[in-house]
Amino acid sequence: MLVMNAVEVRYLDVILVLRGVSLEVPEGKIVALLGGNGAGKSTVLKAISGLLETEEGKITDGSIYFNGTRIDRMSPEDIVRLGIVQVIEGRRVMEHLTTEQNLRGGAYLRHGDVKRELDMVYSYFPRLKELRHATAGYLSGGEQQMLVMGRAMMAHPKLMLLDEPSMGLAPLLTKEIFNMIQRFNSEEKTAMLIVEQNARAALSVAEHGYVIENGRVVLDAPAAKLANNPDVKEFYLGLSTVGEKRSYREVKHYRRRKRWLA
């Protein structure tokens, strides 16, 4: 459904952030995008949604196709109209509007009554229904995360781009959010591309995963396989090789080199 071919992105015409990223999101599937800080994960999402334009970024090479339509030169407003909605990092709610006004904003492009959509979101997040007249700026972090996800759901997107849905949330809440992601995906058949630091959570719901470092895709495998990859385990899941005797040699070089950077 979404195909990214060797996309190169520069900010301010000089800072090369993506050096030829290729990836694919199949219809109705969840794909995880992992990587360290500054690897270029969020930039991938903004390249797809077109929001690069708002941050002085530009796609300088490669192409992006969505259901056969070339979208890498389209404006973010037109890309949304094709059914791609990005949930921007950092829980960007409209602080001074109410919860319900925020949600209605998500359905801005839908014509007529949005009651059905509101009920759908409230069925996923009953908490939001209780808070529907509350000022969004005063919601807790978890509630705001539910709100921005609910806002994206309002548009019935074909592809949802989630940027760090677990950022700064307690483990239980993270679990709840990812349960919702899985449920929404299986019930509404919305494809998702999830950028996460919490690799374990992301790989638990994804079909497929990509690891990106320094603006390049360095690993690409089905999620289950990726979760068992020794490098991923070490660098992103925080596990050391199990069953091996620890030696001083290892302690000294307690961090394996990232082989792909060699």
Added chain:
Amino acid sequence: MFLQFLVSGIMIGGIYGLVALGLVLVYKSSRVLNLAHGSFLMILAWLCWSFAEQLGLPIWLSILLVLAISVLAGLGVERFMLRPLIGQPILAVIIATLALGYLLEGVAIMAWGADTKGLPEFIPREPIWLGPVSIAQHYLWAFGIAILLFVLLLLFFRYTKMGLGMQIVSEDQQVARSLGIRVKNILAQSWAFALVIAAISGILFASLNSVNNGNALIGLTKALPVMLLGGLESLYGALVGGIIVGIFEIVVGGYIDPWVGGGFSNVAPLFLMLVILLVRPYGIFGWQRIERI
């Protein structure tokens, strides 16, 4: 005496509130303080005078024409001034509005000279007596029209999609674009709204007093204090602030003027503005940035 001052203050305050409403609309959507607002108000009133007196059109037609022109002017400002300045610091845009204001004042002097003219009377003027207090009828009408506009705008923001779009743009333009809202269109619409309000308030103000170039000043000397008092982003604030400033100007001015030989009422709103800035810079209903701890 006090009651008389109070009632006059409320009446004139409604108009000030309406003028400030135009400033608030533009600030809310684009974060730009429109320093040309007063000049637009003045020149639109002049246009109305020209249509009615020089071309001899009926007053209602003149007003409709001016409203149409104000819509076009609003769209034009976005297209030829705001859009080229996208990505520039907000101060650049504010200074551009200052330049535009002076330009309009220059045009007004070229076209109409420095005269003072009167609009044809289209609102009855006989005062109405409420016990000991008299209300000039044209002030009452102007006040009523101002209130009506406020109510319409509040309904517009609460119940229409365009209104919701404007509120979202005023909060976060990047999020607005991520939801598919065309920010440029929304900005053009809010400028068009603001200039329609400038036209209405300009014509009302001119019908209370007269048409002259000095009318441009109420943009800064009256509406700015109102906007700061009410809160930069608040529509209710513009109305409440307008009435407070109106009362303050007439009551305080009324009592102090005889002592200082007149003129204090003109600076009273500015005096109030200074106090607001020191005590409560975000105004009565303005946005205090929500900080959760």
